[in-house]
Amino acid sequence: MSDGLTHAAWSDALREGALLGGACDDCGATVGTPKAACPHCGARGLEPVELPTAGTVYTETTVEVPPEGIDERGYRVAVVDLGAARVLGRLDGAAEIGDAVALAGHVEDEQGYVVPRFEPA
Amino acid sequence: MPRAAVVGAGMTEFGIHDIPLEELFAEAAFGALDDAGAEPADVEALYFGNAMSGQAENTTHLGPKVATHAGMAGIPVQRFEDACATSANAFKNAVAAVEAGVHDAVLVGGVERCTPETGRDTAAMTRVFASASHRQYEQPAGLTFPGVFALLTKRHMYEHGTTEEQLAHVAVKNHGHGALNPRAHFGKEVTVEEVLDGPVVADPFRLMDCCPFSDGASAVVVVSDELADSYDAPVDVTGVGHATDVVPIADKPTPHVTQAARDAAEEAYEQAGVSADDVDFAEVHDCFTGAEVLASEALGLVADGEGGPAAATGRTARDGDVPINPSGGLKAKGHPIGATGTAQVVELTEQLRGEAGARQLPDADRAVAHNLGGDAATTVVSVMEVRG
Structure with missing residues (x-):
């Protein structure tokens, strides 16, 4: 389980030209903004992933x-x-x-x- | 069996009120109590809604302030904030409380002042309203609330071919309904051409696609089923559904379907043992014309993609097969945020009693109210019926 994606990390990445999201290992959903848990299944520790730009x-x-x-x-x-x-x-x-x-x-x-x-x- | 009954209903005119929130709320509260034939002492608790008095007027802890002003100091007051769904959330919790026997009789209502005439100017209130969008992931883009519903509506237009002219028909219809409602903020009829000639607020919405900033208050007396027959004109509450959706918009799987409304409607219909086909009319949350289109589909009143055509062909007018917003809706009646949810309950109560005057619908036995908050991430759907 990862420590998850924070607003600070998401913002720092954006300032450097990258878009970060969170991928859920349990249900397969990916969200485009930081969440402490998957909004679709509740699983914690979404894996930070780099999204296409x-x-x-x-x-x-x-x-x-x-x-x-x-x-x-x-x-x-x-x-x-x-x-x-x-x-x-x-x-x-x-x-x-x-x-x-x-x-x-x-x-x-x-x-x-x-x-x-x-x-x- | 009904979950509860509404035995008294009151509301102020919606429009401009240059008086304190306490005075405004008391007018609606007394209206509801008088309508029920009840005294403040009969009310065991107040379920109170106000969305943004802290931001807009620098007054908080409003619960005991309004209770004191209306002669109800001492009773428990719970305040609800759920953006535009504020007082429907209060209503939901009041119904649950009397159903569970926590209380036998409660007052439910809300108050808000949003007009530039009595408070902050349009730009300042646009910012206050935008506080319901995500602070970090939406507000920095300059997203406004017309913008939120524009995003949902434009995707609906793309998917289903909904047109700006169809949206304009929603405004024309609701202004026409509002012209029959003496408490409406806007009392005049408009034409499709006038709507389409208006200045753009956030495309596809022009000025008359948008509800006004309004001041106002509304209240209802809610009692247990057992107590209902001791009042003169009870109306049954047979279902209240409440659901939320993902925030922000970009993370909603399909934003324009307004999933929370669909989930809340399913819950409310199931409690009432009815389907959308059994509903005689609806009050829906038409903060923007596109929002009524989305709501009419989410409630199952028309098929997906048919919300725009239904408005344009008159199906959702007072004399159509699925009348929507006989009160004039938020569009014409007005939208004092925290008062809107219980104002819908006031309209359902008056229509189902046959006391709606010039705007009375024939054969109104069962109705649904749809009150939406934020970017459609909260919706409360209530089913009310003539007492069986």
Whole structure:
């Protein structure tokens, strides 16, 4: 059993251009963000795995009314299907659902939390 | 056998209320008590919902504050926070408590103030609402709540061909229903063209695809089955299902099916011994037009993929075969977060009693309420029926 994937390790990897997920040995599921146990079967100690950095847009939207703290409008948010798992991040460029995209960096909020940024592949 | 009965129902108008939360809640609480013919002393406990007064108004520990203001200091108060499903969760626990004999009669309700007129501006409240998305894995992307439901709805559009025009029909229908409801935040009808001409909030949603920020309160008196017949107009609660789903959205196996709603509906229908075909009407959580489409399918009221066409062809209108949101729904009635769940129970109670006035549906004997929280990761589904 591994020590599992933490938010810190996930974030550090993203800053270095890698996407980490957690793979469940018991039920075979892979999730795209850290969990202390598998959300599908409850098994502890998901094995940290490196996810592909390219995939397809699963769904997306363009946010025109942002929350306090974000000055820009018209930015895109997408869920990207990486095969084994999906992750949510920013999407720059014209990709629509089903189109190929690749990791192109990250965005960081005022508290230093990061999420992936994708561009058309 | 019913699990419990609702014997009193009250709510404020939903809209703009520039008064403290305690005063707002007391108006709904007294409405429910008066409707039941009950006194505060008859109530053994308060099951209370409020989602975000700490963030929005810097007031917490609201339970004893509202109980004191409404003449119920001393009784146990439990407060629930489950984003937009806040007071349905309170209702679920109240039903379980009277069914189990923990209490015989309780008050259940919720209150919230969300309007820019009485509190924080749109950008600030958009941020407060976004706190229901994952802090580390979703919020840094700038995801808003219109954005959350846009992500679910756009995948549904991709899978099933649901169109923006069909979504607009949901708004037109619910505004039409709301025009018959004197307590609705929005009382005017709109056209498909007006909806489609509105400014985009988060595509595919335009302004009128979105429910408003509302202030309001709602409350119901819930009593045990044994006690129900000592009140004038009991309505039976025959099933309450409650389920959660994986957070964040990206880790949900199929986000747009809203699995928690399906699981909660199955549980509620099984308790009631009914199926979706037996439901005469539904109040569903239409925080955005797309959310009603997803809910109508998750409850089994229409087939998967048929939610959009059902709205566009009038099947879900008051005079359709599966009426949805006769109150106007969140879209037109309004959505004061913590008050929404029990406001749905208020509508079911009034319709099933035949006391819904201009918006009364014919032959309403059994109904379902669907109250969703967060990114659809919490859903409570309740079945209520004319007392047998």
